[in-house]
Amino acid sequence: MDATPRSAAHAAAPAPSPDAAATPPPSAPPTAPAHPTPRLAVDGLTVAFGGLTALDDVGFAVEAGQILALIGPNGAGKTTAFNAVCGLVRPKSGRILLDGAPAPARPSLLRDHGVARTLQGLGLFDGLSVLDHVRLPQPQPRGRAAGERARAELERHGLGDLADRPVQTLPYPERKRVALARALVADPRLLLLDEPAGGLGEDDIDALGRTVREVAAGGCAVLLVEHHVDFVLGLADRVVVLDFGRVIAAGSPEAIRGDAAVEAAYLGLQASA
Ligand SMILES: Nc1ncnc2c1ncn2[C@@H]1O[C@H](COP(=O)(O)OP(=O)(O)OP(=O)(O)O)[C@@H](O)[C@H]1O
Numbered sequence: 004m005d006a007t008p009r010s011a012a013h014a015a016a017p018a019p020s021p022d023a024a025a026t027p028p029p030s031a032p033p034t035a036p037a038h039p040t041p042r043l044a045v046d047g048l049t050v051a052f053g054g055l056t057a058l059d060d061v062g063f064a065v066e067a068g069q070i071l072a073l074i075g076p077n078g079a080g081k082t083t084a085f086n087a088v089c090g091l092v093r094p095k096s097g098r099i100l101l102d103g104a105p106a107p108a109r110p111s112l113l114r115d116h117g118v119a120r121t122l123q124g125l126g127l128f129d130g131l132s133v134l135d136h137v138r139l140p141q142p143q144p145r146g147r148a149a150g151e152r153a154r155a156e157l158e159r160h161g162l163g164d165l166a167d168r169p170v171q172t173l174p175y176p177e178r179k180r181v182a183l184a185r186a187l188v189a190d191p192r193l194l195l196l197d198e199p200a201g202g203l204g205e206d207d208i209d210a211l212g213r214t215v216r217e218v219a220a221g222g223c224a225v226l227l228v229e230h231h232v233d234f235v236l237g238l239a240d241r242v243v244v245l246d247f248g249r250v251i252a253a254g255s256p257e258a259i260r261g262d263a264a265v266e267a268a269y270l271g272l273q274a275s276a
Contacts, residue, residue: 039066043099043106044063048062049094061248063250067222068220069241073226085226088106089118090106090110106118134153154236196226199215208231212237212238225265232270246269251264
């Protein structure tokens with residue numbers, strides 16, 4: 004039963020007329036919903052590989068414009084969480100919702116739902132040019148507009164002059180930018196980044212951080228798995244920490260830095276590595 008006294012404040016307010024209740028005054032500013040539907044919501048996610056429980060009742064959510072990082076030691080379950088979101092592994096239980104509706108179970112359908120991801124292994128194709136990597140993922144027919152969109156995306160990543168180069172001739176940081184450009188050319192509404200800073204130097208990591216912020220500022224929700232702790236804690240709005248498949252902490256980067264369990268399970272190990 005609700006024990007909150009209702010009488011005093013509510014009794015003092017004049018009753019609104021039926022008309023006033025039905026039509027807000029024209030000057031009233033539009034109000035954002037108190038809890039917008041997250042772009043991605045994961046709830047009670049459990050994944051098992053035979054006898055090994057890789058994820059155990061994991062939950063998190065990412066809203067439009069937000070950057071959420073999943074961190075944790077090797078084997079904590081971060082990539083498994085990514086793969087479950089992408090339909091690459093079948094959960095034992097739990098729900099994965101995109102904009103409030105069940106996510107497609109097949110990875111091939113993700114693009115139609117505004118989801119793009121980068122891969123730890125990049126997944127580029129030797130022999131294809133840089134431009135083709137960014138032009139071909141666009142919907143058919145791929146006319147002039149697709150070529151222009153691809154070139155604009157390459158320019159954004161400082162790859163414009165490399166457009167015609169076979170991708171395998173590029174150094175690793177540039178190849179990594181091609182993979183990111185390929186994900187972004189579809190203007191995703193949810194971007195999944197698997198260790199985007201791995202193997203990059205300081206300048207490339209700074210550029211990556213600027214790009215990810217810009218993408219989020221444009222309204223895309225970003226989910227990021229990353230071991231580079233300073234990068235993550237400087238970039239993410241919220242951080243979820245996994246250990247042995249369970250969420251051991253979730254909160255702002257500041258809260259995570261000060262969390263004793265996270266320090267013991269992960270941050271302390273990273274610092275001494
Ligand atoms: N396809 C699979 N078959 C069997 N076990 C798997 C499979 N994929 C992952 N695992 C196991 O599930 C657990 C979680 O692995 P996962 O790769 O998700 O961890 P992670 O946090 O991404 O680790 P890392 O930081 O090393 O990439 C590990 O014990 C791993 O060995």
